[in-house]
Amino acid sequence: MNLADVQEAITRAHQQEWARVVAALTRRFGDLDVAEEAAAEAFATAVERWPADGIPPNPGAWLTTTANRKAIDRIRRESKRDDKHKEAQMLYDNPAVPSVPLGAIDDDRLRLIFTCCHPALAMESRVALTLRMIGGLTVAEIARAFLVQESAMGQRITRAKAKIKAARIPYRVPSADDLSPRLSGVLAVLYLVFNEGYLATGPGTDPVRSDLTAEAIRLTRLIRALMPEDGEVAGLLALMLLIEARRDARISASGELVAIDEQDRGAWDAALIAEGHRLVRERLAAAAAGVAPGRYQILAAINAVHTSARDVRDTDWAQVVALYDQLVRIDASPIVVLNRAIAVAELDGPDVALTAVDRLEDTLAGYHAYHATRADLLRRLGRGRQARAAYDRAIELSGNTAEIAYLTRRRDQLAQTRAQPG
Amino acid sequence: MQYLVSVIEQFLPGGVREDETGSATADEMAAINAFNDGLQSEGHWVFAGGLAAPDTATVIDNRSGEALFTDGPFVESKEHLGGFWIIEAADLDVALKLAAEASKACNRKVEVRPFL
Numbered sequence: 395m396n397l398a399d400v401q402e403a404i405t406r407a408h409q410q411e412w413a414r415v416v417a418a419l420t421r422r423f424g425d426l427d428v429a430e431e432a433a434a435e436a437f438a439t440a441v442e443r444w445p446a447d448g449i450p451p452n453p454g455a456w457l458t459t460t461a462n463r464k465a466i467d468r469i470r471r472e473s474k475r476d477d478k479h480k481e482a483q484m485l486y487d488n489p490a491v492p493s494v495p496l497g498a499i500d501d502d503r504l505r506l507i508f509t510c511c512h513p514a515l516a517m518e519s520r521v522a523l524t525l526r527m528i529g530g531l532t533v534a535e536i537a538r539a540f541l542v543q544e545s546a547m548g549q550r551i552t553r554a555k556a557k558i559k560a561a562r563i564p565y566r567v568p569s570a571d572d573l574s575p576r577l578s579g580v581l582a583v584l585y586l587v588f589n590e591g592y593l594a595t596g597p598g599t600d601p602v603r604s605d606l607t608a609e610a611i612r613l614t615r616l617i618r619a620l621m622p623e624d625g626e627v628a629g630l631l632a633l634m635l636l637i638e639a640r641r642d643a644r645i646s647a648s649g650e651l652v653a654i655d656e657q658d659r660g661a662w663d664a665a666l667i668a669e670g671h672r673l674v675r676e677r678l679a680a681a682a683a684g685v686a687p688g689r690y691q692i693l694a695a696i697n698a699v700h701t702s703a704r705d706v707r708d709t710d711w712a713q714v715v716a717l718y719d720q721l722v723r724i725d726a727s728p729i730v731v732l733n734r735a736i737a738v739a740e741l742d743g744p745d746v747a748l749t750a751v752d753r754l755e756d757t758l759a760g761y762h763a764y765h766a767t768r769a770d771l772l773r774r775l776g777r778g779r780q781a782r783a784a785y786d787r788a789i790e791l792s793g794n795t796a797e798i799a800y801l802t803r804r805r806d807q808l809a810q811t812r813a814q815p816g
Numbered sequence: 817m818q819y820l821v822s823v824i825e826q827f828l829p830g831g832v833r834e835d836e837t838g839s840a841t842a843d844e845m846a847a848i849n850a851f852n853d854g855l856q857s858e859g860h861w862v863f864a865g866g867l868a869a870p871d872t873a874t875v876i877d878n879r880s881g882e883a884l885f886t887d888g889p890f891v892e893s894k895e896h897l898g899g900f901w902i903i904e905a906a907d908l909d910v911a912l913k914l915a916a917e918a919s920k921a922c923n924r925k926v927e928v929r930p931f932l
Binding site: 512513514560561562563564568572 | 817819906907908909911912928929930932
């Protein structure tokens with residue numbers, strides 16, 4: 395057996411089967427801890443055995459069966475056997491219980507997602523649990539991604555699992571009347587993971603963490619497969635794809651952020667853009683049929699407008715502003731208003747935009763993008779001194795190395811312009 | 817599965833109760849009664865009660881076998897337990913839904929905690 399083939403098979407099985415195995419075990423044993431540990435042991439056993447025994451014809455079934463045995467072993471090992479464990483063991487040992495049908499296993503993954511993203515858990519715990527239980531990332535990998543000690547991340551996950559058990563956070567898809575708010579909670583977790591990858595913070599980190607953006611997209615694809623009818627799931631996936639498509643053009647060779655108007659549009663990923671545009675068109679058709687789009691769908695549509703322009707000068711700014719107007723109606727948060735102003739600058743001029751941006755000072759004075767936007771508008775209005783002060787503040791507040799490099803260059807160019815005679 | 821739903825009573829700086837009487841208003845009481853009726857008819861009711869102000873509390877320490885009585889609440893805080901429900905609920909989702917109704921009815925923040 396070729397070792398490279400086996401490793402590839404294990405990697406593929408890990409990507410495709412991890413969540414399925416954890417979800418099936420959680421259902422059977424009613425305990426996330428048991429499910430997680432047994433799943434990890436099953437994959438460790440695969441690493442040990444597959445090179446010698448060969449790749450099983452159905453890796454997923456092999457892993458689930460092995461994980462089930464590991465879970466039973468653990469329960470038998472533990473002297474303390476509460477009733478639930480006994481019950482689970484009897485269920486497992488009873489040959490009359492039919493194996494779980496495939497469709498229900500898919501439902502189990504969705505149940506697991508809703509459990510991990512439960513609103514009674516802190517946001518950081520939801521993110522960590524989702525990456526561990528659904529994404530299959532190790533505790534060490536998650537700790538690295540969020541720049542915390544592995545022991546601290548381990549504790550965070552352990553505490554969350556303990557709360558799920560003690561407070562009996564249910565393992566099920568919410569009922570129809572709760573589904574919409576609960577699903578938006580799940581999507582918020584995935585968007586947060588994506589954004590941390592897209593604009594990574596911290597002096598020692600890469601400016602773009604493609605491992606995190608890729609994982610967020612993979613998990614959103616999974617939810618899309620499980621809930622193909624939901625517009626916001628499609629919207630979030632489209633949004634991520636259209637942002638991810640510009641990844642390589644967004645950072646220069648010297649590690650500097652490249653603004654969208656300066657990007658090499660030929661370096662955008664055409665396949666991702668095509669997929670994103672397909673999803674946006676699907677949602678536009680639904681909107682035309684009277685289904686009101688949510689925020690992710692509108693954000694995806696805005697990104698579709700940007701990625702439809704072969705040259706920045708071809709951008710349909712009126713359409714972008716119209717979409718932001720629609721977004722403001724459902725989410726009038728200062729950040730949305732700020733982003734709308736950026737589009738307004740292109741349509742109505744930087745002076746109109748600056749008036750709108752200045753009104754946000756009370757709420758956004760501590761936000762780097764507020765100062766970066768002001769700096770750019772002031773620069774375009776020829777107000778160099780004020781622009782410089784705004785760049786300074788933006789640089790101070792930004793945690794992203796590529797953005798700091800970009801803002802610093804812009805600020806220093808300002809100084810050069812000013813130094814020129816005349 | 818049983819959950820404790822604690823009613824969080826807010827205090828103004830200086831330890832003054834926001835509501836001097838310390839009890840619910842007539843409107844709040846009516847809402848609480850209606851909520852309690854619902855709990856009973858849906859099978860969620862275990863027990864509930866409102867508490868007198870924290871300065872009526874007495875702390876007892878008999879760990880040494882010699883009971884020591886101290887006047888006043890155990891902790892000085894801006895928030896105190898104003899009352900509580902004990903509810904029966906299948907899982908946390910059910911408990912949270914009931915607690916949300918409880919918060920609305922008594923017009924105060926509440927906290928949900930599972931019993932062991």
